[in-house]
Amino acid sequence: MSPMRPLLATAFLLAATPAFAQTPDLFGDYTVEGRNADGSAYSGDLTLTEGGTDIYGDWTIGSDSFRGVGRLEGRVLTLQWEDNAPPVVYVLMPDGTLHGTWGDGYALERAAPK
Numbered sequence: 001m002s003p004m005r006p007l008l009a010t011a012f013l014l015a016a017t018p019a020f021a022q023t024p025d026l027f028g029d030y031t032v033e034g035r036n037a038d039g040s041a042y043s044g045d046l047t048l049t050e051g052g053t054d055i056y057g058d059w060t061i062g063s064d065s066f067r068g069v070g071r072l073e074g075r076v077l078t079l080q081w082e083d084n085a086p087p088v089v090y091v092l093m094p095d096g097t098l099h100g101t102w103g104d105g106y107a108l109e110r111a112a113p114k
Contacts, residue, residue, distance in 0.1 A: 025096075026048055026077070026092065027048050027049060027050055028047070028048060028113060029046070029113070030045065030047070030048070030112060030113055030114060031043070031045060031046075031111070031114055032044050032045065032046045032059065032109055032110065032112075033110050034107065034108055034110065035108045035109075037103040037104075037106035037107045042062070043061075044059060044062065045060045046058070046059050054070065054071065055069070055070055055071060055072055055079070056068070056069050057069070057070070057079045057088070059081075066081050066082070067081065068080055068081030068082075068087070068088060070087065072092070075091055075092040076089065076090070076091055077089070077090040077091075077092060077098065077100075078090075081102075086102065086104040086105075088100050088101070088102040088109065089101055089102070090109075090111070096112075096113045097111060097112045097113070098110070098111040
């Protein structure tokens with residue numbers, strides 16, 4: 001084995017580290033804007049918190065409150081928010097916003113960090 005291989009591997013890891021460090025922190029408060037499956041618009045708030053290996057989402061939309069639980073896999077956050085309902089599926093964007101769909105793909109939501 002070449003003595004350069006460990007050095008090259010270390011250099012690669014160090015070069016890759018800043019990209020991971022730039023990933024925004026997922027947990028905290030968000031402002032949400034979306035479209036229901038019927039096309040009507042809504043807005044409100046979302047708070048994401050950590051609970052062991054789970055992630056909890058607490059939405060407040062008008063006078064309604066909803067709670068979901070799920071996991072982050074790569075840049076995809078899936079939150080099951082109601083029994084027997086399709087989950088909310090977000091993609092974590094480089095700027096920290098979450099772009100998502102719910103209602104079996106017929107509804108959309110964008111969550112921006114506060």
